Amino acid sequence: MKTTTVAIRSTVRSTFLMALVAAGVGCGKTPPASFRLNMVQATKTAAPESGMEKPWSSWANGRQEQVATILEAMYGTPDEPVALAETGLDLAKLQLAAGPVRSDIVGRKNGLYREHCAHCHGISGDGMGPTAAFLNPYPRDYRPGKYKFKSTWRDARPARDDLARVLHDGVPGSSMPSFALLPPAQLDALVEYVRYLSMRGETELALYTYAEQELGVDDTMPTTKEFLVDEILTPIVEKWQGAEEARIPIAAVPVTLDFTKPGDDPANQESVARGRALFHGDGGCVKCHGVTALGDGQANDYDDWNKVIVEWGKEITGGLGSSQDDAARSAWLHAASDVIEGDALRPRPIPPRNLRLGLYRGGRRPIDLYRRLYTGINGAPMPGVGPSGPGGKGSVADAEIWHIVNYIRSLPYEFDGELGADRPMVAKDRF
């Protein structure tokens, strides 16, 4: 009798264990990869109107489904991308980058984005891949279409070669590696795919803005060509296609300056002194990078990607804190709090760069530094010292910017004692 009980018990036990293992491993095929909506923006722009009668969650869900459907119509899925003719995107390149990692019939590698990029930047290009939370800085979220390191005007999109350079060189000082070992055709396909993910993300944002500004509670999103292509897509595509012509002008390097020699070479002393004066004066660099240039000035600011989360977080906390008798608004605030908790990375402040490390994320060539100074860094607090657009007036004349470049390049080699007795630290101890 006893043995039977034991036998039964062990059978039950093993069945239970197997069931658990099966639940863990899962059965059947893996579902195809799918794009996620930008849940932060989807929820943020769906604040209920006062006295809304429908339950908020079912209403919001309905609208989000419409957006997901429209996006699938315009851009397809991660496995099967679609490029409308109006986007000017090259479908063959997108197909090379999209989908699971595999070889095609001629043995060519496919699924490049998922092989090289998705683990950090995410399937949807949201900068929230599985590894993202562990990286500092966080991987770029492509969806707002904002890029830092480029040769174009501040709010212009990056040109193709700007993106290609970031892929080729990586971003020093961040987790972004160099992909210089990939063949040019593969880099090209990845650049196209990043542009595709950005256009898709911007389309999604434009749809939310439209819904917030134009649609009432009972309205559905229009799906006509006039609306989706002419009104929503065209302005986005124009920005991307205009990027190649939106480059900032590059002033001639002053004759007194010789970039082939190190910044501390006697030949460059005059220029370095001029750059130092601008750094502490009209350039205003000391305000954030500090008088020591260690990046210890104003340091509790956020970049645009993190700022969205910080500001919205404050709004939600404030709303949840005050008494809410409006059911729809209260439902929205709770949903918003879940989204910000589970669907956004914890915001981190962006410290100004320590300029004594000789480490420049956007590249270390003089022209890279010139571009960072001229327009500032799009998406980051860093302002430009050049004009904000063609024909404008900057706070530092174009040619003078080269002297600041020269001074910055001399900083890593500057004698530590010059930092002053009250700040006896060297760069390597700071980082």
Next chain:
Amino acid sequence: MMSPSRSFALFACLVAATVVGCGPRRVSSPVADAAAAVTIREGLASTTAVAVGGGEAAATGTGWAGLKGRFVFAGDPGQPKALAVDKDTEVCGKSSKLFDRSLRVDASGKGLADVVVFVRKSSRVKNPVPDTPQVFDQKNCEFLTPVFAARVGQPIDVRNSDPVGHNTNIDGTSFNQLIPAGQGTTYKPDTEMGAPKTATCNIHPWMKSYVIFRKDGYVAVSATDGSFEISDLPAGEPLEFQVWHSRATGSGGGVVLERPDLKWNPKGRFVITLQADETKDLGTLEVPAGSIGT
């Protein structure tokens, strides 16, 4: 020693924990309706020309009119909070202490300042874009205009009257430029904004003001007594006005009022058709306490 059943229970718990996972859960993202997506895509790919402007002919009138009114706040605005000034303290907040300006209510008349009123769409514009620059200044580490409205294409003289450097960062535009102490620069906005955006200084994070650029220039910001006026509006056509405040709880920052006569909607908008040569006075527009958030 642990009994076998106890250790089994522990093991089962561990397995269960692995399956469930830890950490914050990502909220589920709604999925597309694949069949509907295909139908929409076919519609987008079609090259058949669709009749444009098949709707009713837009009513266009003649002549020009004005609109005015005065916003008052029905709630208790409370005391404005002092701002934490921790940079350049030898200059910032020195001549007068800095306070939060997000809700400015006139103590005597309850007038609500900084309410933005603008036309969403107009068919005609009377005046050309002015060439005279509008001044957007900062002093005492504060933007002197809490809400700044300008016309697209009109030059803005962005000034810094402080003895310290500022950068002026206008969200949604390419303008984030460093303005050295006592200097200025000119900026010509090139894109229209659907709602006011922030202008901030990254060097002094407490500095914040709102900016709106409109193509037709039909925009007004209520003064300290709550009054506003927009003139030279096209008469004889229905005009939709948006009313906005930085702390309004309506969707997209819309200020919601109890004014059924104006069909004031939950986005903070109303439609009105003006007669030629009249200056319509909306009278006192009472903003309920609940329309302004924390």
